Amino acid sequence: MRLLTSAQAIVESLRLEGISKVFCVPGESYLPVMDAIRNEPEIELISARHEGGASFMAEGFAKASGKPGVVMATRGVGASNLAIGVHTAYQDSTPLVVLLGQVHSSFSGREGFQEVDLEAFFRPIAKWVAEIREPPRVPELMQRALRIAQTGRPGPVVLALPEDILKKEAEMNFGPKVIRPKPRPSVPEILQTEALLADAEKPIVIAGGGVKSSGGESALQRFVERYSLPVMAAFRRHDVFPNNHPHYVGHLGLGMRADLLKTVKEADTILAIGTRLSEVTTQDYSLISKEQTLIHIDIDSETLGKVYAPGLGIVADAKEALQALQTMKLWPRWQKWMETRRQVYKDTLIENGTVNQQLISILQKRLPEGAILTNDAGNFAGWLHAFYQFNERNTYIGPTSGAMGYGMPAALGAKLAQPNRTVVSLSGDGGFMMTMQEFETAVRYEIPVISIVFNNRMYGTIRMHQEMHYPYKTIGTDLGDVPFSTIAESLGTKSYFVKRPAEFEQALDEALGLDKPVLIEVEMDREQISVTSTIQQVRARYNK
CATH class of the missing domain: 3.40.50.970 (Thiamin diphosphate (ThDP)-binding fold, Pyr/PP domains)
Known part of the structure; x- marks a missing residue:
């Protein structure tokens, strides 16, 4: 006392x-x-x-x-x-x-x-x-x-x-420090999982944030390697599994390519671990059908059956579950299925020459090992989600809630938590403007993050939907010209304004050598509204 x-x-x-x-x-x-x-x-x-x-x-x-x-x-x-x-x-x-x-x-x-x-x-x-x-x-x-x-x-x-x-x-009077309970599947639940997977011809694992919060990434890797299972990451949980691993077959996010979605649609058995099977992960709750067998493992009993009624629901810590399930007596026979879906994923990474993809390639090439990326909400993030390879654990931080203004402040928090790692935030001009005042916080506390602002002077995601439903009828989505790089300079730090990939690469290399907050403003093509479409292409589809 x-x-x-x-x-x-x-x-x-x-x-x-x-x-x-x-x-x-x-x-x-x-x-x-x-x-x-x-x-x-x-x-x-x-x-x-x-x-x-x-x-x-x-x-x-x-x-x-x-x-x-x-x-x-x-x-x-x-x-x-x-x-x-x-x-x-x-x-x-x-x-x-x-x-x-x-x-x-x-x-x-x-x-x-x-x-x-x-x-x-x-x-x-x-x-x-x-x-x-x-x-x-x-x-x-x-x-x-x-x-x-x-x-x-x-x-x-x-x-x-x-x-x-x-x-x-x-x-x-103070009690002891919190110790997190880590429940494991029961023996009958392990045997039921084994029986369901034994009948599967095309199984797939969907791994979510529960794997990350339990520290279960390595256990997940050992599990899928043992049974030759393909893995997809739930929305904005890219780093739950190494993207360069032969078992990784894609990320379930926004604006997905149809060939990647086929991986889930063609699966006959889905093992969902540590994911609430959100609206985005399940593509508006349309991706999983009643014909598929769903095994759902989550730490929260209320998550099971909230979206899809599972054939088998198990309340367990993700890491403990993955370790326990490695006792299953299964003969891996899904190698061909996994390799086919892996090749489909690899085909999506082929460079198409767009400036946006080149910028992501530069980040992939230049960022040091262990770099953490945060991002705001917005279409600009589509290129990050589609093309950046998250090959190490705990290297991605993004809002599954889709909150604008998130990227740069979250990067400050991440850098304070991991001061020895490079932290880079990606934002659109719309989202960045919502919390850009926190760049002064970065300067005041000397938090050396690199903030990249993709500036196309509009709310791009909303403009895309506007063109999809009301083509040519633009209202409310055009924004003014804000000199972000000039504002950053006035706050007493280094900034860059770039238009071409070569300029971006040079700016990034210089920023990585500075121990201070840095802003890189990138002039973007307003016409390239998303990873897959220009504004004119969106309008053309409406007219058909």
Whole structure:
């Protein structure tokens, strides 16, 4: 038992869990917590320019570190600004602890200054929401929040902190650090899986974020090598399996080529591990049919059957499951099927000469081993998803939620989590402008990330859909000419403006040699609206 203020107990709970970074936009409602962090040498406070940016930093930090991200904001105004990061963490299954200042307890319910019912506000997009009302319970509720964020299907938790409790002292009793449960399949479940796979002629594995969060990438590789199984990555989980491995057959993302989709459609048995089989992964829930046998393994029982009723559903940690399933007595006979689908994937990587693909090839060639890439939402990311080879684990961070403004702030969080690795963010001009103020945060804290902005002066993804449904009727999607490279220079760092691949390669090489934030603005062809189509081609298809 220790006599501490509530604010000190909050910070001590974070320290005991090994949290080294806390992100925020300062607010007067939780000043005692900030002061407690100032007095804690093991925790650094990163003050951002906008709560949305701070939440993306914390989410990116969590993905890169494997520890919960922590973000703080004040009352209703700050809370509403960071809600986008909470939603992203919820859809991406990222452990995130959100600490929100709240009005004085005696003002509650009176529509006090900036008051919002935070529990009601966040309940639909968080795993757990609560308010700390009694100082002695601070350790209990903080450690419960940290446990909920990390166990089962990871996700965001939200704690409201009435400002009057933060200075109050009490005897605080702390429990042990969180240990994540790792359930394994039962013997009957292993035998059932073995029986279903024994009947399969064209099986496939779909691997998702649960494999990554369990640290099961190596176990996945050993498993599929043992049984000659092809692997596809769920949406924006590219690095779950080495893309250059002979068993890798593609990524289930947006704008997919029909020949890659055939790999799933032709499969008679699907082993889905650590994936919620999202809308994008399953191509609007249309990819898997009732005729296929589905074996679904996930840490969260509510995920099983949420989209597709499995022939066999197993609640288990992905790594533990993959290790347990290697005891199956199966004779691998799917080598030809796997090699055929691998060749289909390799055929999609053939260079077609577009500038966008050349830029991705340069990144592939020039980035050092272990480099981490983050990306925003937008059509520009299609070239990254289609052509970049993620051959090492924990090298990709992207929002399955499709949040714009994510890429650069998430890169800051990733770099703070992995300071010895190169971190590069990819953004379109639309998304970058939403959180570009955080580039000043990078400069102020000397966080050396490389931010690449693909500038075509429009909301490209929406423009594509606009042309698909209302060709020639452009409205709302054209953007002004923003000199991103000039703005970066004015913030006191290095920037480049490039138009051609050779210029981009030179700029990237120079940026890799600088130990400071760098921005590379790339002038893009507005006509090349997606990986597969120009605007004129989209219009032509509509006219047919």
